[in-house]
Amino acid sequence: NVCNGRTQTQGSMVDSKCKGGNPTCYRNENFDKAFPSGLNVGDIYGGNYITFETVAQIDEMRKGGSAAFLPSACKGNSSCVTDENNLITQVITLILNVGFDLCSRSGNCAEWCVTDPCEQSTSLATQVITKGSCKDWTVAYLVAQSKCLMGGTCTGLQPDQLIECVDLFNNNYVDGKHDNGYLKCPSSTASPTTAAPITSSPTSSSPTTAAPVTASPTALAPTTASPTFECKGRTARDDYIGRECTTSNSATCYRDNNFHNAFPAGMTIGILYERWITFTNKDEVNQIVEGSNLEPLSLNCTGTPGCDQTGNRLLVRTVTLALNVQFDICSREGRCDQSWCPDCSNSLPLEQQTLVSDCRGMTVHQILKVANCKLAGECENDGFSISLISDCLNTINKNYAGGEDRGDLECIENPTTAPTTASPTTGSPTTGSPTTLAPTSAAPTTGSPTTGAPTTGTPTTGSPTTGAPTT
Structure with a gap:
């Protein structure tokens, strides 16, 4: 070439x-x-x-x-x-x-x-x-x-x-x-x-060089609970897309009033310079097409909203979680209205909380990164099916919705998962060399293990275009 x-x-x-x-x-x-x-x-x-x-x-x-x-x-x-x-x-x-x-x-x-x-x-x-x-x-x-x-x-x-x-x-x-x-x-x-x-957190250890990842299905390691404490938070599930602010819909109003403070440079979904969408305002978010498809973003998604009109449920749920996570962060930092969750200051931030059912042992932050990778058409063979990640997104988004706590998230001082392993994702000659999802892990803790079973993903075809971040 x-x-x-x-x-x-x-x-x-x-x-x-x-x-x-x-x-x-x-x-x-x-x-x-x-x-x-x-x-x-x-x-x-x-x-x-x-x-x-x-x-x-x-x-x-x-x-x-x-x-x-x-x-x-x-x-x-x-x-x-x-x-x-x-x-x-x-x-x-x-x-x-x-x-x-x-x-x-x-x-x-x-x-x-x-x-x-x-x-x-x-x-x-x-x-x-x-x-x-x-x-x-x-x-x-x-x-x-x-x-x-x-x-x-x-x-x-x-x-x-x-x-x-x-x-x-x-x-x-x-x-x-x-x-x-x-x-x-x-x-x-x-x-x-x-x-x-x-x-999930930086270290000051000696340099780690780029190492190959192994090509085997992902298996979640035993999750240890050391120690746990009360978890609080706020999420919304159905209030961000195709909704208008009303007196009965406070999450939609919060979106309208705080989007720019939470995302001053726009909200990017997918992986930058591969397949991605950058939403610069709440109106662009509101115009996402809802549906039941679970698939990567369209190949023509190179930043502009509206590029994917397929009714992509994975996109909807990923956008929703990105909003939930960032509103939580922004309100804690004082850049957004602190009415998001006034009783949450003593709880771990939402992004650090850990799933206890599907995707057991993974943090919210890790789920969001995997979802963005899936939307970019990468890491098809990482052991996580798109349907599993979609279900995990939904579980998080509904956990604190409506002022309830459904018990699907826990706060562990040092959540632990084993490094995930991923097979190479193949790409066509015109779109780039294959990229694998890097393993994710968090600092170890001690305790009695509970095991999460590995889930095998079904590869979907589609080459990466020029392009996560994740940002």
């Missing part, structure tokens, strides 16, 4: 001035088109993150300094970063490069790569890394992992390993006139993407 593209280094993407049609001018003229809801670095779903809504905010960042993940104080505003952090500016540049390439290909931005080979090449997001700590990852997966790692919601690479991967990418096709050989285009025989285990 012809493999080419254009990338720019952070020198022209961060803290730089437009002059004489240089790359900074392209950034300034096309940022709003490529990132209409802003550019997120980090994980907005319960992690640390910064949202850049303008190029002026990007230019407030300073290049240089050591490489570090985002501080825990980062909950949207870049003022949380008080020291120079070279990793942040490199990741911003990575996301800009991939976003401009995609926006140009869709016709929404000016032409990004003007050399002839670029028209024949696959998108940057689908190209495959050839060496280093991120070898065999697609660029889309590098973006997703960068957000997750920066946000502190997964582990697998240390800052110095991540910055190596990102810097090599940013330098590979500078100005569309060079090729340093760090990337290759996907083929039907490309190796599956592998990744180190992703855990």
Whole structure:
């Protein structure tokens, strides 16, 4: 395959001035088109993150300094970063490069790569890394992992390993006139993407290199309860989609009044640069088509709401859980109306609560990540069927609905699941190398085990398009 593209280094993407049609001018003229809801670095779903809504905010960042993940104080505003952090500016540049390439290909931005080979090449997001700590990852997966790692919601690479991967990418096709050989285009025989285990909380242990995941059905490990305590929360199940605010529908009114505070850069469902939808306001959420289908998003879902009109129940339930989780987080942080659940301050956040029936031992956060992966057309063979994940989403969404507690969630101080294992997800030559879902696990606890039986998923066909996050 012809493999080419254009990338720019952070020198022209961060803290730089437009002059004489240089790359900074392209950034300034096309940022709003490529990132209409802003550019997120980090994980907005319960992690640390910064949202850049303008190029002026990007230019407030300073290049240089050591490489570090985002501080825990980062909950949207870049003022949380008080020291120079070279990793942040490199990741911003990575996301800009991939976003401009995609926006140009869709016709929404000016032409990004003007050399002839670029028209024949696959998108940057689908190209495959050839060496280093991120070898065999697609660029889309590098973006997703960068957000997750920066946000502190997964582990697998240390800052110095991540910055190596990102810097090599940013330098590979500078100005569309060079090729340093760090990337290759996907083929039907490309190796599956592998990744180190992703855990539910960051650690300070020694570096973990990208390791292959095993190709066997997922089995949930014994779940230990050490210790449990009273769980409280609030969820809604049928109040967010196709509903209008009334005096008898407080959850719908809460959605209307707090969506922007909870999702200042929009709510992304699926996996960014693979198959995904970004909802920028409550009206776009309200127009989702309800139905009974359980399937990945349509192949033409590359950000714009309305791309999937099939009546996709998995989409409806994933959006509903994303809203429930983020409203809980946002109200706890004081960014949203604290009327969401005024009696919940002493309980674990919803995203950290653990299922006790279907998907036993998995946290709400883990279920949401698997659901987004399913919607992106990835991880079909991870051992979780779409129907099981849909049922687990529904169980969570209805658990605290209507002011009740149905007892399907528990609060464990250190919830435990074993690392999940996943088979490679195959993709066609034109859409990218296969990607596997990284294992998820949480910090171990002690106690008497109860076993959850493995559930085998039925693969569905569909290649990933240019593209989770999860964000």
